[in-house]
Amino acid sequence: MTRWVKRILKALLGVVVLLAAGLGLGVFHTQPMYDGQLRSEGLKDPVNIKRDGADVVHIFAQTDRDAAFALGFAHAQDRSWQLEFNRRIMQGELSEILGETTLPTDKLMRTLGLMQAAQKQLELLPDDVREQLQAYSDGINAFHANRPQGLPPEFALMRTQPGGKKGVAWQPVNSVAWALVMALDLGGNWGNEFARLAAARKLSTEQLWDLYPPYPGEKPASAVDLAKFYRDLGVYKNDAGLKTSFSLPIIGEPGFNEGRGSNNWVVAGSHTTTGKPLLANDPHLALSAPAIWYYAHLKTPNTDVMGASLPGLPFVVLGRNAHVAWGFTNTGPDVQDLYLEQIDAANPTRYKTPTGWQAFDTRTEIIAVKGKPDVTHVVRSTRHGPVISDAQAVHAEVLDMSRFVLALRWSALDADNRTLVGGLKAQQAQSVADLLKAYGDNHSPTQNIVMADTQANIAYKAAGRVPVRSAANDIRGVAPAPGWDARYDWTGWIAYADMPADDGKKGWVSTANQRITPPNYPHFLGQDWNTPHRFERIEQVLKAKPQHSFKDMQALQNDTLSLSTLTLLPVLKATSSQHALAAKALQTLEGFDGRMDADKAAPLLFAVWTDELTRGLVEPKLGADVFKAQYGKRHFRLLLENVMQQPNSPWCAPKTCAEQSTAALDRALDRIATMQGKTPASWKWGEAHLALSTHKPFGQVPVLRDWFSVRTPSDGDLFTVNVGQYWAGEKYLPFANRHAASLRVVYDLSDLEQSQFIYQTGQSGLVWSDQYSNMKNEWAAGKYRPLRSKPEAWVHELVLTP
Numbered sequence: 001m002t003r004w005v006k007r008i009l010k011a012l013l014g015v016v017v018l019l020a021a022g023l024g025l026g027v028f029h030t031q032p033m034y035d036g037q038l039r040s041e042g043l044k045d046p047v048n049i050k051r052d053g054a055d056v057v058h059i060f061a062q063t064d065r066d067a068a069f070a071l072g073f074a075h076a077q078d079r080s081w082q083l084e085f086n087r088r089i090m091q092g093e094l095s096e097i098l099g100e101t102t103l104p105t106d107k108l109m110r111t112l113g114l115m116q117a118a119q120k121q122l123e124l125l126p127d128d129v130r131e132q133l134q135a136y137s138d139g140i141n142a143f144h145a146n147r148p149q150g151l152p153p154e155f156a157l158m159r160t161q162p163g164g165k166k167g168v169a170w171q172p173v174n175s176v177a178w179a180l181v182m183a184l185d186l187g188g189n190w191g192n193e194f195a196r197l198a199a200a201r202k203l204s205t206e207q208l209w210d211l212y213p214p215y216p217g218e219k220p221a222s223a224v225d226l227a228k229f230y231r232d233l234g235v236y237k238n239d240a241g242l243k244t245s246f247s248l249p250i251i252g253e254p255g256f257n258e259g260r261g262s263n264n265w266v267v268a269g270s271h272t273t274t275g276k277p278l279l280a281n282d283p284h285l286a287l288s289a290p291a292i293w294y295y296a297h298l299k300t301p302n303t304d305v306m307g308a309s310l311p312g313l314p315f316v317v318l319g320r321n322a323h324v325a326w327g328f329t330n331t332g333p334d335v336q337d338l339y340l341e342q343i344d345a346a347n348p349t350r351y352k353t354p355t356g357w358q359a360f361d362t363r364t365e366i367i368a369v370k371g372k373p374d375v376t377h378v379v380r381s382t383r384h385g386p387v388i389s390d391a392q393a394v395h396a397e398v399l400d401m402s403r404f405v406l407a408l409r410w411s412a413l414d415a416d417n418r419t420l421v422g423g424l425k426a427q428q429a430q431s432v433a434d435l436l437k438a439y440g441d442n443h444s445p446t447q448n449i450v451m452a453d454t455q456a457n458i459a460y461k462a463a464g465r466v467p468v469r470s471a472a473n474d475i476r477g478v479a480p481a482p483g484w485d486a487r488y489d490w491t492g493w494i495a496y497a498d499m500p501a502d503d504g505k506k507g508w509v510s511t512a513n514q515r516i517t518p519p520n521y522p523h524f525l526g527q528d529w530n531t532p533h534r535f536e537r538i539e540q541v542l543k544a545k546p547q548h549s550f551k552d553m554q555a556l557q558n559d560t561l562s563l564s565t566l567t568l569l570p571v572l573k574a575t576s577s578q579h580a581l582a583a584k585a586l587q588t589l590e591g592f593d594g595r596m597d598a599d600k601a602a603p604l605l606f607a608v609w610t611d612e613l614t615r616g617l618v619e620p621k622l623g624a625d626v627f628k629a630q631y632g633k634r635h636f637r638l639l640l641e642n643v644m645q646q647p648n649s650p651w652c653a654p655k656t657c658a659e660q661s662t663a664a665l666d667r668a669l670d671r672i673a674t675m676q677g678k679t680p681a682s683w684k685w686g687e688a689h690l691a692l693s694t695h696k697p698f699g700q701v702p703v704l705r706d707w708f709s710v711r712t713p714s715d716g717d718l719f720t721v722n723v724g725q726y727w728a729g730e731k732y733l734p735f736a737n738r739h740a741a742s743l744r745v746v747y748d749l750s751d752l753e754q755s756q757f758i759y760q761t762g763q764s765g766l767v768w769s770d771q772y773s774n775m776k777n778e779w780a781a782g783k784y785r786p787l788r789s790k791p792e793a794w795v796h797e798l799v800l801t802p
Contacts (some may be wrong), residue, residue: 040139040146043069044063056791059071064132078290089250092105110391111391187333197479200226203227203621205225249700267542271507291743294308303428316427326435334467337408340480340482364379387407394629417444433457446463458503459501513535541559557782584679614636617639635718637719639651692737726738758778762775
């Protein structure tokens with residue numbers, strides 16, 4: 001009876017909330033004004049904002065400044081809640097509207113000092129860049145100053161307004177800070193460093209390298225016995241239990257790059273059916289509703305560029321103009337180091353340095369918390385950077401913080417970060433040579449950039465600021481190092497000219513977050529690369545035929561063959577089981593070729609079996625608490641591939657590996673039967689592997705997430721080119737596709753007007769709009785939309801006048 005009462009109350013609550021949301025829609029909101037004329041202070045000349053049938057926004061202006069203004073205006077029209085929520089993330093102001101739940105996230109953002117760093121960086125940017133940032137901010141604020149429609153429902157439900165209590169929706173410093181948030185999402189490995197530190201309490205160093213392995217074919221970057229090293233230092237608390245996850249509310253696990261990936265490749269004209277280059281790009285990011293990207297075309301007398309912009313930035317990040325096209329993937333070098341800072345037992349306000357004891361730098365942050373008193377958070381910093389163990393509770397559960405704290409050195413926080421300069425310069429490029437020069441200013445995050453021009457030149461360049469570590473640095477950034485020992489300090493930067501590059505002489509260049517350093521490369525970039533499966537599959541396909549068409553590029557972006565599945569599939573097929581469903585379930589593997597297609601049963605069986613096998617092998621060794629704290633975002637697949645080739649691996653003990661496989665299969669069959677019934681022939685991977693584009697913050701609210709989040713069955717897994725990363729440690733939809741192609745685009749350099757794109761939700765961030773999720777089915781089906789600067793017709797036209 002109690003269970004049903006709870007269900008009824010939950011249903012009634014849902015009705016009440018939905019009625020309130022509906023009232024909000026009716027009272028506060030009308031469709032954005034996409035047609036007609038509006039007066040907007042801050043413009044020099046009239047600007048046309050047109051929208052085509054593919055939902056691309058085209059901005060026609062007389063100056064670059066007015067174009068930036070209009071882009072800010074358009075972003076605010078369609079993505080005002082996204083801008084506001086992102087502003088709160090970077091400024092550490094989520095708890096003001098969400099309460100204590102997000103306090104750990106706010107503390108970390110305040111500790112990192114993103115706004116302070118962004119302000120210093122802003123002050124050093126060239127005048128023309130600061131002018132663009134100001135114009136963009138003016139456009140956002142102009143929309144809110146005299147908007148023809150009300151605010152989206154999120155503002156009413158959260159009882160806030162753009163800009164919060166300060167009332168200023170956007171400022172130039174916010175754009176700089178948002179670039180830092182993107183760098184935090186893409187350019188970090190402090191999570192891996194801490195994971196090794198935490199695991200070393202339970203594992204030997206040999207086991208550490210099994211669990212967090214170097215790139216296939218490489219040796220571990222450090223020969224130090226890390227487990228012994230940390231035990232001898234006495235860094236750990238006596239209590240070995242963990243109660244806290246490595247992840248934080250809203251932002252997930254910071255300083256963590258596993259699965260932060262993308263694909264890009266460029267094929268020379270000598271290997272295409274058109275005789276000119278073809279360039280493909282699909283950045284893999286956390287799926288969100290609205291999408292992280294916003295497709296726009298900016299046309300002025302000086303600029304004619306179109307592609308994916310980021311709400312928060314005044315330019316096209318990934319795109320093309322009339323002469324060039326370019327695409328990014330994440331390079332993933334080690335640009336973050338954790339330092340163990342030893343505290344002076346006689347005076348805890350000091351920490352040890354190579355030259356003696358030094359006082360922590362401190363500042364006080366006041367964090368507003370909904371329904372609670374303000375929280376005072378004291379930020380400590382050392383000569384390396386902020387003390388992040390003061391902000392991450394899990395650090396305090398591992399470290400004896402009466403003796404040691406963890407400080408972060410992160411390149412992106414440096415004042416000379418000029419990433420936005422490179423982004424703006426790229427829009428004006430006339431050739432591959434111009435792009436190579438423009439991205440010399442790219443700082444953080446480091447990106448693998450493929451590029452092509454209409455003159456048939458192609459190239460690849462890794463662009464970004466990567467530190468040089470001393471030859472005496474025997475830990476090499478793979479785990480926390482003693483901050484009082486100068487040999488672990490960075491000694492400089494790898495010159496842009498010395499960063500990896502490729503002129504495409506073999507006929508193409510591809511990247512998929514694999515190790516990008518060639519043999520005998522003289523610099524150490526890091527060791528936490530992604531697994532090579534996607535890269536190897538891309539190379540297989542590009543090598544398989546002498547010439548490729550535009551459609552071939554799209555087919556490769558949607559390829560579902562998992563090389564990791566092919567590696568482990570023989571183990572599953574050879575597994576014996578007495579489970580009642582085993583015989584029929586294993587029959588679904590007949591003819592299965594490793595393609596992780598949504599309408600098949602075999603991929604579901606394989607995915608749940610590998611999950612259960614991972615749990616069976618790793619959790620007993622790592623400990624239930626440490627395993628739970630980090631599993632999901634980390635998949636440990638290379639460990640699984642290596643171990644299951646050995647019948648008597650110690651990772652399988654006390655059972656044999658065959659027995660572990662059988663036990664995993666039995667558990668998997670029980671789980672799938674609960675999920676999808678007891679008829680294996682009717683099982684479908686896509687029902688479990690829903691592409692889940694999560695709304696912030698309502699994607700976490702059971703009553704609201706079905707309304708605000710977007711979902712659709714999807715192909716792929718963690719290792720397919722058409723990637724579909726699931727976080728198996730999640731309680732809610734553990735096999736949902738949460739991190740995938742946030743967009744797909746292919747550029748045809750023989751006729752750039754034939755280029756095509758798609759992304760996983762829609763252009764609008766307004767939940768009631770037809771454009772909120774109208775691309776999801778096309779995206780899931782591998783279809784595309786035209787990306788034309790001169791479309792056949794306009795759907796809407798709005799004129800902004802001074």
